[in-house]
Amino acid sequence: MVKSTIKLPTNALLDALNSRPKHVFISGASRGIGEATARMLGDKNFNLTLAARSYNRLLGVAMDVGTDKAHAVTMDLADEASIDAAVVAAESRFGPIDVMICNAGMHAETPLSDVTAEGRQRFRRVVDVNLIGTYFLAQLASQHMPSNGRILFIGSTLGRFGAPRTHAYTASKHALLGIARGMAHELSRRNIRVNVVNPGWVDTRMAREAMQQMATASGQSLQQVTAQQIGNQPVRRMIKPIEVAAYLEFLVGPGGDAITGQGIDISGGAVMV
Numbered sequence: 001m002v003k004s005t006i007k008l009p010t011n012a013l014l015d016a017l018n019s020r021p022k023h024v025f026i027s028g029a030s031r032g033i034g035e036a037t038a039r040m041l042g043d044k045n046f047n048l049t050l051a052a053r054s055y056n057r058l059l060g061v062a063m064d065v066g067t068d069k070a071h072a073v074t075m076d077l078a079d080e081a082s083i084d085a086a087v088v089a090a091e092s093r094f095g096p097i098d099v100m101i102c103n104a105g106m107h108a109e110t111p112l113s114d115v116t117a118e119g120r121q122r123f124r125r126v127v128d129v130n131l132i133g134t135y136f137l138a139q140l141a142s143q144h145m146p147s148n149g150r151i152l153f154i155g156s157t158l159g160r161f162g163a164p165r166t167h168a169y170t171a172s173k174h175a176l177l178g179i180a181r182g183m184a185h186e187l188s189r190r191n192i193r194v195n196v197v198n199p200g201w202v203d204t205r206m207a208r209e210a211m212q213q214m215a216t217a218s219g220q221s222l223q224q225v226t227a228q229q230i231g232n233q234p235v236r237r238m239i240k241p242i243e244v245a246a247y248l249e250f251l252v253g254p255g256g257d258a259i260t261g262q263g264i265d266i267s268g269g270a271v272m273v
Helices: 010-018 032-042 055-065 080-094 117-143 167-190 205-218 222-231 241-252
Strands: 022-027 046-052 070-074 099-102 150-154 193-199 263-266
Touching (some): 022 032, 022 080, 022 117, 032 046, 032 241, 046 055, 055 070, 070 080, 080 117, 099 117, 117 150, 150 167, 150 241, 167 193, 193 241, 205 222
Parallel strands (some): 022 099, 046 070, 099 150, 150 193, 193 263
16 A cells, blocks of 8 residues: 655645635625625635525525525524524535624614504514524524634614614614624634624615605705715715625635624714724
């Protein structure tokens, strides 16, 4: 029997093991920041599980990325069984989740003056989706997450300050930072990093709908409200979804290894800390 004289250096062996495609789960991947992130990471060495409520649009994104490396699953963060099923389907297809990007969320006005049953139900649903369901999703993903994993929550600059008529949304985004910091401590022993990315006004359907609600409530035009909101920040334009995606890619990679428990603002300077 001839023995090989070639020895693979330890660091090269580790590099080879780490070169396998990492499994990234992106919620809310059918549009906006989630879609931009899926398309950006789809061009790299990643396997993607893409989740959203709207399956047809989601499947289109997966097909564009390539069905050999992108898996589409339906998921509703207000439904615990749906969350469980999505994570099981993801791990069955691509193995343990290396990176969880909790991007899905919803916005609805919850003014103080609304004390109706419908208003209370709306408040609960925003918190159920943006906070409780999001936490359950990250919690499940963390159970089998390998060393050097990442959990990234998409928060909001409204997690930094308050705003009228958005109490449920604002509270849910404030709470994400507390959850991320607790998870960052608990998962640090497994070399998993947890952070919150807080976008400002991003050019998405949700943002445009929120501005329209503000315009309707104030009796102003959409153009006036947009000019007011964007005019308050040093970079006087809406953030592009791809700009948020680019920062998420940085945090997923080696650049994010020393960053954990942070709220990172991508706001055009609307927040300066």
